[in-house]
Amino acid sequence: MDYENHYNSAEDKTIMIMVGLMVGLLVAAFDYSIMATAMPKVINSLHGMEYYVWPFTVYMLTSTISIILFGKLSDIYGRKHVLILGIIIFVVTSVMCGFATNMFELILFRGLQGIGGGILLSLPFIVVGEIFSPRERARYMGILASVFGLADVLGPILGGVITDTLGWRWVFFVNVPVGIAAVTLILYSLPNFKLPDVKKIIDYPGILTFTLTLSALFLGLTLAGDLDRYPLTEIGGFLVFSGFMFTLFILAEKKAVEPIFPLHLFKNSIFTVSAVESFLASALMFCGIIYVPLFAQGVLGMSATNSGILMIPMLFSLTMTSVITGQIISRVGKYKKLVVAEFIITGVGVVLLATMNMNTPYYLLVAYSTVLGIGSGMAYTIFNVAVQNAFALREIGIVTASVRFFRNVGTIVFVPVFGYIMNFTLGSSAGVTASYTQALALSIQNIFIMAIVLAFAGLIVAFFLKELPLGDTPNNS
Known part of the structure; x- marks a missing residue:
């Protein structure tokens, strides 16, 4: 009792x-x-x-x-x-x-x-x-x-x-x-x-150079999304400054007693592959979250409310797949095949989305985006589990935060890139296509073609992921 x-x-x-x-x-x-x-x-x-x-x-x-x-x-x-x-x-x-x-x-x-x-x-x-x-x-x-x-x-x-x-x-x-x-x-x-x-030592040089590196990169990429408004010299200045700060950051981390981002993590292939895959998976997910509603409203003429309702199956599938993936990994104790499956499913989703045009019925848009949601949901769980299993308990904090960091960086880098592809296509299509709606459909199609490249890259990288079977006891310190 x-x-x-x-x-x-x-x-x-x-x-x-x-x-x-x-x-x-x-x-x-x-x-x-x-x-x-x-x-x-x-x-x-x-x-x-x-x-x-x-x-x-x-x-x-x-x-x-x-x-x-x-x-x-x-x-x-x-x-x-x-x-x-x-x-x-x-x-x-x-x-x-x-x-x-x-x-x-x-x-x-x-x-x-x-x-x-x-x-x-x-x-x-x-x-x-x-x-x-x-x-x-x-x-x-x-x-x-x-x-x-x-x-x-x-x-x-x-x-x-x-x-x-x-x-x-x-x-x-x-x-x-x-x-x-x-x-x-x-x-x-x-x-x-x-x-x-x-050791209770705070890495101030690392914090300063890391913050300046990311801030300058972020500003440069954000401004690059509107080349008509911001001059190339200003954008280039931010990117060059970011590169300079990144060099100082690497030097600071090599000297730090307790670095905020230990560079030795990259010596572990599971961490490096998981970081790259998290970066790509995040870009693919946001590609759907941002441009499926835009296609529904701008090309198919749906209202904002209806385009939001249209997104529910994708987001629901993303949620359920995240839970189910965790249950599968817990049961079988392995994850590599799931990573391969994740990028195959995501790739199929963006291939289907890239075929859309002005005549695509809304139910196909729901089906295609749901396939993308299934693949994207798998990525939420897999890479956290993989890197935590590859390191001792004392490093779980920094490796988990680092994987989340690379997910965010994927969004920071590719959202402006997708925006540039859309603006460039719209600009080059002016006077060529019959209407703005056709030009918008073509620009979103080009974004999903870019996403196909990212999904293929993710699939190739997945085969380099080393698999360590998951145990039933916590990592050794």
Whole structure:
């Protein structure tokens, strides 16, 4: 009877920890989908249409930087403390965003909010890696990753309802009660994991050069999306400066006692391949999330609401596949064949999407995008499990944060590239095609052709992924 009570108590605590982690992750995961719905009203209220993308891009920049910084700092100060700090930062800055009186303030506060968002996007996956054995991790990683799909499905709906009934400011204020619930659950359920043998030395040169490298790269790529507005000398200047800072960053990390991004991780082929694959998988997923709704509205003439409903099967399949993939890995203890399958399925999805034209019926668009969703959902779980299994427990924090970092960088790099392909095609098609709608259809088709190249590259790289069978006990330190 005592054993049964102990078992039930441990199981209850596991459930409570997972609920706390999922609620914390949900706060950040909802951000993009809710903001996308609310932004038109935000622009009407605060004006500054020319800065439309900046609240998104600044948030993406700061969250990507903080993924690595706080992944490393949590090694020193403990996962629990850093995770709670992330929720507090996110909630406080959400309130600040809600009270913004102009676009400059909103962009500034969104940048600060991204710091908390980056912590929330990486720390829950690190905690799961430390609590569970390699086989168990796969199952719980899949459950945790399903939060993103849930947020993508419900976010646009909630964003629309909140914006229309309460006003756009409540899109930010609603984070307060959810954040309080997450802090309460984590505070009372989660042990404070930290590495006892880590020196409490902060790598300031690494932090500075890393931040400047990514910021300059991000600005250069973002400005390159609108070559008519920004001169090539300005864009080139940012990219050259980024390259220079990257060189200094490498030198700083080689000398650092406790580097924020240990370069020896790349000596492990599983980490290197997983980083590349995460980079490509993220680009492929966002290709669908961004351009399927645009095709539905701009080419097929659907309303914004109906195009959002059309996306639900893709996002639902993404969520379910994430969970199912985790269950499969947990059961069989292997992952390489799933990586190959992931890029085959994703490749089939983008090949089908590349065949679309003005006469494509909406039900085929739903079917094609759902195939892409199935493949994209698999990537959420596989690479976290693979890299966590390849390293000792003391390095799980930084390797998990690094894989999440490369996912974000894939988005940062390819979203402007896709935008450039669309703008270039639209410009070169002017006067050649019969209508703007035809030109838009052709430009989106070219984007998916680019995605086919990325999917093929991902499939080739997948065969270089070394497979270490997953054990039933935690990694050795």
